[in-house]
Amino acid sequence: MMPNQNITDEHLNLFVDNQLDSAEKNQTYDAISQDKQLQEKVCALRGLKEVIQHAYSHPPAVVRPSARELRSWAPNYQALAACLLLLLGGVSGWLTHAWASRESNREITSMIQAVQRSDVASETRKVIIHVSNSSPMKIITALDETEGLLNNYRRANRQIQVEIITNKRGVDLLRSDVSAHKKRISLMQEKYPNLSFMVCGKTISKLRNDGESVALLPHTGIATSAADQIQKRMHQGWGYIKI
Amino acid sequence: MNILSLFCSPNDFQKQLEQIRPRLYRLAYSWSHNAALADDLVQETLIKALKNSSQLRDRALLNSWLFSILANCWRDHFRKHREMDDIEELDDFRYAHENTPEIAHSKSQIISRVRSAIAQLPLGQRQVLTLIDLEELSYIEVAAILDIPIGTVMSRLCRARVSMKALLKELAPLQPEQVIQIRRIK
Numbered sequence: 001m002m003p004n005q006n007i008t009d010e011h012l013n014l015f016v017d018n019q020l021d022s023a024e025k026n027q028t029y030d031a032i033s034q035d036k037q038l039q040e041k042v043c044a045l046r047g048l049k050e051v052i053q054h055a056y057s058h059p060p061a062v063v064r065p066s067a068r069e070l071r072s073w074a075p076n077y078q079a080l081a082a083c084l085l086l087l088l089g090g091v092s093g094w095l096t097h098a099w100a101s102r103e104s105n106r107e108i109t110s111m112i113q114a115v116q117r118s119d120v121a122s123e124t125r126k127v128i129i130h131v132s133n134s135s136p137m138k139i140i141t142a143l144d145e146t147e148g149l150l151n152n153y154r155r156a157n158r159q160i161q162v163e164i165i166t167n168k169r170g171v172d173l174l175r176s177d178v179s180a181h182k183k184r185i186s187l188m189q190e191k192y193p194n195l196s197f198m199v200c201g202k203t204i205s206k207l208r209n210d211g212e213s214v215a216l217l218p219h220t221g222i223a224t225s226a227a228d229q230i231q232k233r234m235h236q237g238w239g240y241i242k243i
Numbered sequence: 244m245n246i247l248s249l250f251c252s253p254n255d256f257q258k259q260l261e262q263i264r265p266r267l268y269r270l271a272y273s274w275s276h277n278a279a280l281a282d283d284l285v286q287e288t289l290i291k292a293l294k295n296s297s298q299l300r301d302r303a304l305l306n307s308w309l310f311s312i313l314a315n316c317w318r319d320h321f322r323k324h325r326e327m328d329d330i331e332e333l334d335d336f337r338y339a340h341e342n343t344p345e346i347a348h349s350k351s352q353i354i355s356r357v358r359s360a361i362a363q364l365p366l367g368q369r370q371v372l373t374l375i376d377l378e379e380l381s382y383i384e385v386a387a388i389l390d391i392p393i394g395t396v397m398s399r400l401c402r403a404r405v406s407m408k409a410l411l412k413e414l415a416p417l418q419p420e421q422v423i424q425i426r427r428i429k
Contacts, residue, residue, distance in 0.1 A: 010401050017375055017400075019382055048407055052376040055357035059272040062282040 007031055007038060016045040124159035126238040128230060133243075134169035136180070142173075142243040143181060143188070150192045160194060163233065167200030167226035171207070174199050176215045189219055200226035256296055259305060260289055266306075266378065267313055273373040274317055276362045284320065288313045310378065311388040314370065321366075360410035368403035371396055 007028065014020050015028045032038045127149070131142045146162055153160040164173075172178045174197055179185070188195060199216060202225040207214050216222075223229035234240055267288055271281035291312050292299075299308050361369055367389075374385045382400075386393040 009405070010397050013397070013400055013404065014382075017382070044408065045404065048404060048411075049376050051353065051357055051411075052361070052372070052407075055354045055361070056269050056273050056373075056377055059269050059281070060278045062278045 009041075012038070012041055012045060016042060016049065124161050125153070126161045126233070126236070127163070128233040128238050128240055129162065129164045130226065130230060130240065130242045131164060131166045131170035131173060132168045132226070134172040138243055139170075139173050139181065143184060145241075145243065146195065147188060150195060154192075162192075162194065163196045163198060163238075165198045165200070165223060165226050165229050167203045171199045171203050171214075174217050174220045176217050177213075179217065182217060185217055196221060198223045198229060200229075202226075257293075259302075260292060260309075263306060263309060264289065267309060270310065270373060270377060271313060271317070273358075273361060273377060274366070274369060276358060280320070284313060284316050287316045291316070306378075307380070307384050307388055310374065310380075311390075314389055317370075356411060360407055363410055364403055364406055367391075367395075368399045368406070371399040372403040372407070375400060 011028070015025065015032075020028060032042055129142060129146060131139065133139075142164065146164060150160065150162060166173050173181060174185070176182065185197065189197075197217070197219070198221045201222045204214055204216075204222060230240060264285060267285045268281055271284040271288075272278060275281050275284070288309060292309055299305060361372070364372065370389060371385055374380050374388065375382070380388070382393055382396045386396045389396070
């Protein structure tokens, strides 16, 4: 007979859900028949199962407006809406004509230029680039885009900080045994000290659990998870690009 | 709207889909607790099933196949609305009702109480619990539908049932002995 201490909640679930084979079921029946606490637990689990089935036996029907209802009111409202739009168009045209003088145009242009200038002068721009795919096209696009971005900022003498975070199959980009871009990445790291590479810790542990040996490229950081890292960076005001 | 009528004359496959439609809707409703969203998910599932019917080799697996399409549609729905999140972390996301007076009142009814408790479970636990309790699927089938290990199915189910017990207790109306009554003492 099965000792009662061995009957865990998981085992009781298996029993209630009819997932045990005949021999295990017999042993469990014996144990339950001699233990009042187990009997109560089984009873509660069966009760819960039944009450859940009862709660969804008649889910509410979807209420959507019928075609007839739509037909009955649509023409009147369409005509009214058309009249209102016509009126609104006329009034707004007259008003904007009065206001859109050359003077105001010049003011708007100078405001935009001021914003652009302030952007140029502002502190370091920060961008996190997310790669979750190992498709060669996407990986090349990610590297090209990153390099282009870093080059443009360097030429314009502006500060930028870029972080590439990879998860799922995207981590292949930064695996020393798999990556087809090892050389390019190491050159990029040498050339741009403001560029960093990160991998998702969850993906790595998942791969290791699946029996894969994972070796990363030098200077690759490991984040707790890609989602956490992206969220953290976005809170810090970084821009987010998903490739 | 009956989507199936848009396609060619009904054959056996379409009839089977029509038969299982209420079950898909019930399951989608138990996940979303939103009738319109559940109906949209079911329509999307049926459209995908009709488009990819050639992928189903064994008709005996039709139900599981449809449930896994529904699970993917539900996942896609969240991807569209929560692009930044890793789908593996949806477990920690809670989808709870606002506590309006109407909802507070309806909690006195058993059906509302159970639905409300299920709505408060993390998504992963909710899916496992409903697939097992409503559809009475085996743990192996649930693992295949949701594409998770069987151990995860067992642990999620166990956690879900423990939480349900606590939530139902929390949401239960006060028993007569718990209600404080004013008595006149002579």
